Amino acid sequence: xxxxxxxxxxxxxxxEKWLDERATAEEFAQIxxxxxxxxxxLEVYCDLVGxxxxxxxxxxxxxxxxPADDGVLATMGxxxxxxxxxxxxxRVALYRYAAAAVxxxxxxxxxxxxxxxxxxxxxxxxxxxxxxxxxxVTDTRGAVWEADAEPLGLGATLETGRLQxxxxxxxxxxxxxxxxxxxxxxxxxMLGPNRCRLNSGRLVATVPEMAHGFTVETPAGTVVDLGTxxxxxxxxxxxxxxxxxxxSVEVRLADDDSAPVRLVAxxxxxxxxxxxxxxxxxxxxxxxxxxxxxxxxxFGTGVGLQPGAADPHWRVTARSDDASFRARPxxxxxxxxxxxxxxxxxxxxxxxRGVVAVxxxxxxxxxxxxxxxxxxxxxxxxxxxxxQLVAVRLNGETVPLTPKQMQDSTATGTLxxxxxxxxxxxxxxxxxxxxxxxxxxxxxxxxxxxxxRAEFIRMQP
Amino acid sequence: xxxxxxxxxxxxxxxxxxxxxxxxxxMTLVGxxxxxxxxxxxxxxxxxxxxxxYDTSRDFVSWACGIARYKALSHFRDRKRDRHVFGEAAxxxxxxxxxxxxxxxxxxxxxxxxxxxxxxxxxxxxxxxxYGPDGSVTRIAAQVGxxxxxxxxxxxxxxxxxxxxxxxxxAPGGGVA
Numbered sequence: 019x020x021x022x023x024x025x026x027x028x029x030x031x032x033x034e035k036w037l038d039e040r041a042t043a044e045e046f047a048q049i050x051x052x053x054x055x056x057x058x059x060l061e062v063y064c065d066l067v068g069x070x071x072x073x074x075x076x077x078x079x080x081x082x083x084x085p086a087d088d089g090v091l092a093t094m095g096x097x098x099x100x101x102x103x104x105x106x107x108x109r110v111a112l113y114r115y116a117a118a119a120v121x122x123x124x125x126x127x128x129x130x131x132x133x134x135x136x137x138x139x140x141x142x143x144x145x146x147x148x149x150x151x152x153x154x155v156t157d158t159r160g161a162v163w164e165a166d167a168e169p170l171g172l173g174a175t176l177e178t179g180r181l182q183x184x185x186x187x188x189x190x191x192x193x194x195x196x197x198x199x200x201x202x203x204x205x206x207x208m209l210g211p212n213r214c215r216l217n218s219g220r221l222v223a224t225v226p227e228m229a230h231g232f233t234v235e236t237p238a239g240t241v242v243d244l245g246t247x248x249x250x251x252x253x254x255x256x257x258x259x260x261x262x263x264x265x266s267v268e269v270r271l272a273d274d275d276s277a278p279v280r281l282v283a284x285x286x287x288x289x290x291x292x293x294x295x296x297x298x299x300x301x302x303x304x305x306x307x308x309x310x311x312x313x314x315x316x317f318g319t320g321v322g323l324q325p326g327a328a329d330p331h332w333r334v335t336a337r338s339d340d341a342s343f344r345a346r347p348x349x350x351x352x353x354x355x356x357x358x359x360x361x362x363x364x365x366x367x368x369x370x371r372g373v374v375a376v377x378x379x380x381x382x383x384x385x386x387x388x389x390x391x392x393x394x395x396x397x398x399x400x401x402x403x404x405x406q407l408v409a410v411r412l413n414g415e416t417v418p419l420t421p422k423q424m425q426d427s428t429a430t431g432t433l434x435x436x437x438x439x440x441x442x443x444x445x446x447x448x449x450x451x452x453x454x455x456x457x458x459x460x461x462x463x464x465x466x467x468x469x470x471r472a473e474f475i476r477m478q479p
Numbered sequence: 480x481x482x483x484x485x486x487x488x489x490x491x492x493x494x495x496x497x498x499x500x501x502x503x504x505x506m507t508l509v510g511x512x513x514x515x516x517x518x519x520x521x522x523x524x525x526x527x528x529x530x531x532x533y534d535t536s537r538d539f540v541s542w543a544c545g546i547a548r549y550k551a552l553s554h555f556r557d558r559k560r561d562r563h564v565f566g567e568a569a570x571x572x573x574x575x576x577x578x579x580x581x582x583x584x585x586x587x588x589x590x591x592x593x594x595x596x597x598x599x600x601x602x603x604x605x606x607x608x609x610y611g612p613d614g615s616v617t618r619i620a621a622q623v624g625x626x627x628x629x630x631x632x633x634x635x636x637x638x639x640x641x642x643x644x645x646x647x648x649x650a651p652g653g654g655v656a
Contacts (some may be wrong), residue, residue: 034635036510036563038616046563054568064507064576071506072584072591075499077610353619413653416600420607421622 021058029059035064080295082224103142110427152176152208153198160186162202181206183219196243198222201306211236220251222263222306238289239271242278249306258289259299261306264400269296283400301362313397315386316453318473319365323350328329331384334368336453338379348382352467363473374459381407382470383454388446397442401455401472403427407458412444426460490530493539494523500584508551512610518554520635521566522547525584540581550554586649594644602637609634 021029022421032049035041041049052059066287155174163170164182181188183202190198193211198204204219214221215235225232226244232243234250238258241250246265252258260269262285268278271289279296281287286299317331335345347367372380401407406426410417423440442453459468501522505515526533527547533539548570565573580587595603608619616634620627 026553030639031635034638037638038631039511041563043563050565050569053572060572060576062642064580065646066589066638067510068503068580069506069591069638069641069645070510070512072499072501072588073606074506074515074609075502075513076588077607088542296640415596416603417601420597420611423606 021056026059026062029062033063037067037070062309082339083373128243149293152211153214155188156191156197157189158186159188162186176208179207180217181208187446192229192232194232196229196232197224197471199224216250216252216258218252218254222247225265236289237272238291240271240272241267242270244268244280246283251305256291259286259305260289260300261286261299263306271296278414313474313476315388316397316474316476317384317386319348319366319382319471320350320364321362323435325350325352329366331386332366333383334372334380335383336379336381337374338377339375343414345383348470351467363400363471365468365471367469367471372469373465373467375465376459376461376463378468379456379458380468381454381456383452385452386452388448388451389449393446393448395446395476397453399440399442399472400475401440403457403471404467404469405460406458407455408458409454410440410442411440411456412452413447413451415444417442417444487530488532489535493533493535494526494543497540497543499578499588500581501547503580503584504544504574505547505551506549507573507577508570508588509554514554518530518551521550521554525550541578544574544577544581587645590645590648591641593648597644598637598640602633604654605630605633606637629651 028289029049029052032041032045032052035045036049049063050117052064127374127411152240153176154172155176158170161170161183162185164184170176170181170188175191181190181204182201183200183204183206184458185202187202188200190200190208192214193207196212198206198214199222201222202222203222206219206221206297207215207217209215210265212229212231213233213235221234221241223234224230224247225245230243230245234241236250236252236258237256239251241248241258241260246267247263248265248267249261249263250258251261259279260267262281262283264283265331266280268280268284269287269289270276270278271291271294274294279287284301288296288299319332320329321331323329327349327350330347332348333345337343346368348368351365351367351371366382368380374380390402404427405420410419417440419440455470455472457470459466460465502515505513505518505522509515509518522543526543533542549595552564552570566636569645595606598606605619605623608614608622609616616627616630620630
């Protein structure tokens with residue numbers, strides 16, 4: 019029996035109410051009857067809920083993209099290649115998300131099973147009487163283990179004990195869901211579900227909100243996550259260098275009762291035990307290039323330039339209060355706000371600090387080349403704007419921004435640091451691609467400077 | 480060093496690939512993202528417990544959806560939640576539909592991306608706000624300075640537009656037009 023358009027409309031309204039948790043018991047019963055009795059309404063129901071499911075899956079449940087994810091996913095490289103060939107970008111995206119989600123799941127699963135006590139005894143189930151496992155190996159890339167160390171494959175779980183890597187990369191997912199990329203040669207020990215010790219070598223930790231407080235001990239002190247991605251290096255002399263790639267951390271010298279030192283994205287510090295001090299260090303994200311790769315074609319703003327110098331890669335193409343505005347090179351600026359200089363970006367503006375009236379929007383643009391066969395890549399943008407990010411466009415297409423990404427930097431205090439990673443996940447064009455970043459001045463009643471600082475990493479597709 | 484515990488790579492891959500399909504199926508049963516996520520996790524726990532029983536010749540998604548179906552029922556039963564739950568007949572119909580659509584999940588996602596691009600900036604912003612964490616209609620209304628009812632109407636319109644757009648793009652046999 020076919021249904022009329024009016025019936026379809028009425029049914030859609032009911033489903034909408036159900037999805038918004040406003041349906042009464044009687045209305046729910048009507049939905050149930052409809053999907054049992056009418057094929058067409060069953061399809062309408064699945065279409066509507068399917069949209070809801072896809073959007074909530076994408077926006078709410080997927081782990082935030084992070085550089086460490088890419089390595090994890092590389093384990094399944096063959097499948098990605100196959101999927102690309104078969105189904106294109108959507109399949110790749112789904113697979114990537116799902117892989118990341120399931121790895122998180124596996125990391126957390128051990129706890130669930132133990133808590134249950136009566137869990138099955140299959141090969142995947144931890145032993146109820148065993149000691150807790152603190153991390154799962156989720157990827158290895160070119161890993162060479164020390165001769166007397168036990169080689170660990172994908173899915174291997176770690177309790178305490180040392181992970182001794184002579185070369186390559188091993189990625190762990192802790193039980194607290196932090197991702198730890200260990201770059202050989204390195205010697206790492208898990209101390210608990212949310213704590214590890216780096217005896218020597220390098221690691222990058224990417225810590226989601228639920229693993230807040232993840233701690234890395236080193237011979238010189240401790241690094242405590244405050245919601246972040248950070249790199250830690252312990253050199254041969256035992257010096258510890260901490261580099262904050264995203265968010266912020268607190269560092270503290272060993273056996274030191276003084277207040278911890280807080281570091282934010284773009285900052286680096288050395289824990290000098292002998293001097294009993296936390297010293298500033300050069301921010302060098304490239305130290306962790308194995309898992310945190312600066313983009314090779316998309317240049318950070320103002321890289322290597324002196325204040326006032328024209329940026330060869332960035333230009334200012336429009337301002338909203340001047341229809342006759344002509345594009346011109348952006349210029350490197352002295353810090354508009356005190357975000358530390360790095361080797362990967364500095365502030366840019368235009369026309370002597372880009373002083374414009376409140377509400378004026380200025381468009382910064384850069385063009386970069388992409389080779390054939392390299393168009394499926396994700397770009398991670400770390401940025402800070404003076405004052406508000408209004409839009410990001412890639413080849414004229416708007417990149418969706420979250421409300422948080424569009425918050426006024428001045429109002430939220432985020433003007434003082436580089437923001438969280440903004441991931442641009444769009445198909446690129448072969449040849450020239452243009453990225454535009456639109457910034458609004460929200461300063462006081464008098465005209466004030468407008469500026470942009472951005473740097474880019476290349477993420478796996 | 481502890482004794483390593485292993486899931487086979489094949490099992491991990493199958494589980495990873497099935498996540499969006501199983502989530503989509505659970506959403507059709509429960510209608511709420513938070514609940515769907517809980518049920519998905521409970522389903523995954525069972526799947527991992529039964530990893531040793533996984534027969535690679537069986538369709539993983541069907542197996543997973545079968546478990547998810549019972550997990551959805553037990554989720555509400557165990558929590559004594561005052562939430563509407565479909566009966567067996569409706570569950571069977573939905574499972575059947577999910578099975579038909581399982582192979583199209585990636586195509587639908589691609590189509591949905593294209594459809595979202597067709598929305599206005601304001602509509603896209605609403606989508607981001609609604610489906611992100613804490614995306615309640617009331618909260619959005621407060622953020623954008625509109626009434627909750629007005630936001631609800633806008634979201635309803637957007638959802639219908641997207642559903643229709645996806646339907647037009649996804650061919651019945653798979654693929655995106």
